[in-house]
Amino acid sequence: MYYIDPHLHMVSRTTDDYETLAKMGCVAISEPAFWAGFDRGSGESFRDYFRQLTEVEPKRAAQYGIQHFTWLCINAKEAENVELSREVLKIIPEFLDCPNVLGIGEIGLNKNTKNEAIIFQEHMELAIAHQQQVLIHTPHLEDKYQGTRMILDMLGEHSIDRSRVLVDHVEEHTVGPVLEAGYWAGMTLYPVTKCTPSRAVDIIERHGAERLCVNSAGDWGPSKPTAVPDLVLEMRRRGHKESLIKKVVYDNPRDFFRQSKNFNLENPAER
């Protein structure tokens, strides 16, 4: 089955992974800007990173027939440094017209601090000023519920079309409030934390598939870039219709992304 992985950090994956993804039916990826595993020293490091996301990765992906899209920001972890964050916020507009940029992301919270919240709000203002979509990271494990609540409260202060915002890494206790507020939600299939394929299918069965996406969030840590096909298998195993599976892994991310003028997905069936 053709699918889209809406959250995958390919800068930290090998070219072999692109080949495997292509063989498994992946036709497009969206790669949010994230923490590199270490704090960067200056705004210039981010300018180089944004060049990698807008110039290098699309070419690497295209070798395997995968379309590569991206989101730009300074991640929640480094947002603790307000001065550095403001430098990066000034650089982002230079890249917003690059052909594979879908919006601002993944912004959010990490430890739910005041500085993280300040920079989250400044990213929202930037997104609104430039009519950008937004992709949001919610914190891990014990910080997730409180962080998600804080994010929903902050989002409520902005006049942004809720259908242009995706709140990612939702789990059983956070998916309801996100969907009920009118946002899109993303479930991350991770071997260690976040959702397993089986838990993700339980959530789909409970909440329905409207505005719900799944991703691997593959990165440099323990993660599995081919986790979306695992979900396809689990849904088939439980007897779900192919049309529902396709909605979750292809139609939904496509429908969310195509609100961005830069999303020029080629229909794989028409290639």
Ligand SMILES: [Zn+2]
């Ligand atoms: Zn991520």
